[in-house]
Amino acid sequence: MMDLINKLKDFKLTRRSFIGWTSAAAATLAVPTSRGLVAKAEANIGVKEANGEGVWKTAACWHNCGSRCLNKVLVKDGVVIRQKTDDTHPDSPDFPQQRGCLRGRSQRHQVFNADRLKYPMKRKHWQPGGGKKELRGKDQWVRISWDEAIEHIASETKRIAKKYGNEAIWVTGGGEIGKAMSTIGGYTASTGTISWGAWLYTYEMLGVGEGLYVQGINDRIDLRNSQLIVLWGANPAWSTMGSATYNYLQAKKAGARFITIDPLYTDSANVFGAEWVPIRPGTDHALALGIMHTLLEEDDPVTNPLVKWDFLNKYTIGFDADHMPAGVDKKENFKDYLLGTYDQQPKTAEWAAEICGVKASTIRYLAREIGGTERVALLTGWAPARINNGEGWVQAFSTLGMMTGHMGSSGNMTGVSCWEYAGNNGPALLTPGSAGLPDIPNEITNVINENQIFDAVLKGKFLQKGEGERKVNIQFIYHNYNAVLQTRSNIMRGIEAHRKVEFVVTNAYALTTTAKYSDIVLPVTTEWERPGTVKAGNREILIAWSKIIDPLYESKSDQQIAKLLIKKFGKNPDEVYPIDEKQQFFNQLAGSQVVKENGKDFEPLVTITAKDIQEWGVKGTPQKGRIGLKEFLDAGIYQIPRKKGDNLGFIAYKDFIDDPVKNPVSSESGKFEIYCKAMNETSKKAFTEIAPIPKYEPKAEGYESTFADWKKKKKGKYPFQVFNPHYLRRSHSTFDNVPQLREAWPNPVYLSRADAKEKGIQTGDTVLLSNEYGKTLRPALVVETLMPGTIALPHGAWVDLDEKDEVDRAGADNMLVGFVPTGLGTSGYNTARCNIEKWNGTPLEEDYKWEQRIIKF
Amino acid sequence: MHEWALLIFTIAIPAAVGGILFLWFMSGKIANDDANFANIMKLPLIIIACLAIVGLFGAFFHLGKPIHAFNAIRGFGRSWMSNEIVVTGVFIALACITAGLAVVQKKINPVLMLLTGLVGLIDIYCMATAYTVTRVNGWHHLNTYFVFYGTAFSLGPIVGASLLAPTFKEGMRKVIKWAFIFSIIGIAIQLIGIAMFNAYIPEIETISGVTAATKLVPYSGMIGVRWVIEIAGLVLLAYLSLNTKNKLNFAFIYTALIFFVLAEGMSRYVFYVLGS
Amino acid sequence: MPQMGFYVNVAECIGCKTCVISCKDKNNLEVGRNFRRVYDYQEGTFPNVSMYHLSISCNHCDEPGCVKGCPTGAAYKRTEDGVVLIDHEKCIGCRYCEWNCPYGAPQYNKEIGMMTKCDTCIDLRKKGEEPVCVTSCPMRAIEFGEIDKLRAKHGKNADIKGMPSSSITKPNLVLTPLGQSK
């Protein structure tokens, strides 16, 4: 009966939620007539609404999602009423439209989300110097004025800098606030290998490409020449949304076979019809060794040529005793390590099988397939390298490619296929111009590794790489443009660190975790509320997005905030920002370059007339380019058409292969280093020592550590390995607050049927994942598509601790990832372990029903 | 479950149908002092007509756009939903006429009562068919008829009996006895339906792919309780009709009514769970 | 215009749900209302597994249950191209069509108290554009067009494991199951 009454109320309720939903925009706008999300919009300079149907404008999709797509919004009567994606040219596999994903198409729900931060605010109990610091993350918020906010931040900055030195200021992500701090003496910085895992600090020394700065695989058209494509821990269908999976599919259609080596049977694997080789996270190194041992074992130069000796001899050092660099022990060569000549442990398929969980027969099969197929693409994402002690994996994987000669020729490639360049390496065919802002040097040299950062705050010391231990007394954390408390290891320790320091500030557009644990939060604009940017994406495109709406509520851009701060510091903002954001955008446009017909040289992309310059009200000189300024902005994209046999293709390492002497790779020896002295030397001044050849070592918090007794195979306290696939509902933590994405992609933890059965867990049950670092909940999704013994905990959910600061009900991945700085300082997100059990407390509701973090004053 | 309106509708109408049939049946058994007879029957008939109207009115709450409700007759002959609505209309009209005649003419017309009841039975058929022709697993089954007719025969008699109680004190023992007998039939009908239902291997005709059995798993407790209550109602009726020593306690009759209403309500609740 | 329908290449769908969201955007659908939906399925046991995702909206069926059951005639099948629409002058919001559609296509709009569903992006088609779900799919797995032509190109199959039989409402839908893509 009460439902009948509710039913009567219901109509009003929906009305109300509808108003709540759109009210984000209400500050600036005309009243909505439909449920469309609305806000006052600006037309591009020079663009006019033609026929009363509205104007399509290119709108930013600016996230670190591993792709770049074209996103457009329909602006009518100053209101954003719809979105669409690339339709600027007819679609074909060679010249595909840059279609966006479900997140991009939810962009207006993020910009106009009911949880947008409206005003500067401070924590109720905040006082200069701290003020009930333990209430961070729990306190109420009080609205303050911009003047007040800037005044507080400036005076606290000065006080803390004076009392403890500028080293006490930790600015995460550098950014505009980093520049502001640099005007008054600098700040302590933090860094990590984040995305790349072990590739970042090793690739130069090894002489290979890490997949972004240095390109290690061929381009997408050449991928169609591969006969066998091995996806080794890569899932473009989730982690390079947009065009990558479609590009890969063309290789399948051209006849390539696929194998996937992954703890999870992925959607990429599925549409490519891949054979699935399930593997334990962080054990790929062992598998690679097992494969390479088999290659050696079964190789016969005449009857069964699996190893490309010529390749090894000509392009690599360290493989065998005859090819060792001068001055090192020849016994330390890789071949003898594989064969177990000196350590009495041949790295056989059986040896590897015990560690990685792949059957020995399968390992041999992989060796024969990879070694015995003429054109092979060995492609890995960064994920298998985002592990503790991961450096050896990078080296082992690369060595496998060298041993089988799958490098440097058409259809052959070994390297990283990830992020915006997944499946399509090669130099960018278009480049954006520079904004034209000066560099502002940071006087403080502290760079804290992210595996140590919260410990550094709590314990007052850290390892300065290449130097040794340093003391530091962090008392002020300023977050801009990243989500450190979410995306760096050990959230619980992070919260502790945040509650220890005297001052925490965040610039944010929603109450993200970093904002939540701050003292002062400044509302920033989104990219839709800024003049515009030119952005590169995959190598064939350049995207220019421009302003869609005026800043919502009282929000300001990061640059505006930095300027206010600099001024309050008593410095001159014009020295840091001599030009405004519009001029910066213009400079990027004017400086954008496009490859010429010859495929080598570059020319300006955009034609700019004196009239354009005048209309824009900027400084500049007219120039001749490929495409008119308005034309470019209207389309929002410039894409180079590709086709088979054009002169824009790319074969990684071809120069080196053609002439290794004239075109050496980046390593010390100029060759690919299977024995890498530099890596060994560098590691001695980092966290843990790394062997010069890819010797297997158990990874900290890896598979071996799930055992109390490895020899007797007795499982320990945390018997499951947990890893973090990047998940399609969000880009890291970004978008996780958008209800319609929560609806489309729920927030489960993936459990294998075998483990679930053992634990009596069924799909939908709320489960508790726990280890010594934290406790976190998620609804279980029991699947057949996961390696038993492993748990896939999708990356990036917004941590949501209970009142006792114990259990997180969002299932944030970094509740379980510990601080274990290893090797050169690799971020080891995919090596973690935990226990899992059915949760006896209140079960979780689907999170699209959860209350949003809306702050009411 | 959000079909409260339909729940009320599909209990009220069968209860009214069963009630009026019971009154008709009893009218044949009750002595024929005309004036008194009309007096006895007047109030029950009015209340049953009201019950039917309340049922229909309840159904309106189900509609998202009640102002368009008149359109619902456009589908007569094509849509069982329309058929149901039209026949419900006829039933209510007849029930009102029957009650109206009782008030205005102070005369009871058993033929009209019977006719109303028969139209009601047709209405229940339309009502049940409206569900059996859907793709919803668990509705798409003969059992649905047993569920709806079951309500008419188990709840109808006790409704009729309770309504007679205030005006017809003397012969109540007899009334209760018949109500008891009919309730047994009503419950038996439902049990047969359930037996058939449990035996059937469902063909899933909706993409959600959930079987009735799976949907009902969380409600097994409720289903159990429902039967306990229903049987308690029946036992109460049995006690009232068999215990001839003590004076009839009317409170017991109403308690039995409440039991049956609760039990049928829960039964219907579970029924609508299937469609949610 | 002849009968229109959808083709969905299940074999090349990655289950990303961009079609769902782009449709929501086009039609301003709140959480809970989805003209297009994607259902996820898994087959086999570890490690011999496969998955498929079925993206489906309204199939504008030849024998539409929604139309047959509708008490008001609000749900109707357009003669010119067989598109099944809902007339908001007539609909009473009884939600009966939800129970009569095997595919979960009718999506109730609480705010207006009436039923809504995929209309094949009729307004865009009038302007010569394609439906939004079609142009949004990153895998190019959805096509829209004259059903005869789609059937000529992709075959006649409209059944897949887990889905109700196409014999019930005769949907204007063509599906390529996993393992059968070219």
Ligand SMILES: Nc1nc2c(c(=O)[nH]1)N[C@H]1C(S)=C(S)[C@@H](COP(=O)(O)OP(=O)(O)OC[C@H]3O[C@@H](n4cnc5c(=O)[nH]c(N)nc54)[C@H](O)[C@@H]3O)O[C@H]1N2
């Ligand atoms: N456990 C685990 N942790 C991981 C990973 C993993 O796989 N597992 N992956 C790692 C990887 S690869 C990466 S790259 C990192 C990513 O780590 P982050 O870069 O920290 O992640 P994002 O969620 O993208 O954070 C971006 C934040 O900036 C905010 N923001 C966006 N635009 C603006 C702006 O204009 N101004 C300001 N001030 N803020 C803005 C967004 O709201 C968001 O909070 O995470 C890493 N962390």
Ligand SMILES: Nc1nc2c(c(=O)[nH]1)N[C@H]1C(S)=C(S)[C@@H](COP(=O)(O)OP(=O)(O)OC[C@H]3O[C@@H](n4cnc5c(=O)[nH]c(N)nc54)[C@H](O)[C@@H]3O)O[C@H]1N2
């Ligand atoms: N949807 C979405 N896409 C994203 C991002 C996002 O947050 N969300 N983030 C973007 C960013 S910044 C980055 S750096 C990239 C990262 O992209 P990737 O490095 O490719 O990262 P993941 O998606 O985590 O993992 C890819 C595959 O590797 C598997 N894997 C994980 N650990 C191991 C392992 O130890 N061994 C093996 N063999 N396989 C393993 C996972 O199961 C998954 O299928 O993604 C980008 N794309």
Ligand code: SF4
């Ligand atoms: S893949 Fe990334 S850039 Fe492309 S639409 Fe999605 S979120 Fe935006």
Ligand code: SF4
């Ligand atoms: S957008 Fe395409 S690939 Fe993604 S779920 Fe829909 S049909 Fe499948």
Ligand code: SF4
């Ligand atoms: S799919 Fe459902 S709603 Fe659409 S025409 Fe067929 S029966 Fe009607």
Ligand code: SF4
């Ligand atoms: S909700 Fe509307 S369209 Fe659906 S059956 Fe009822 S009247 Fe017809």
Ligand code: SF4
């Ligand atoms: S045709 Fe239009 S309304 Fe129908 S599912 Fe596709 S996008 Fe949605």
Ligand SMILES: [Mo]
């Ligand atoms: Mo990343």
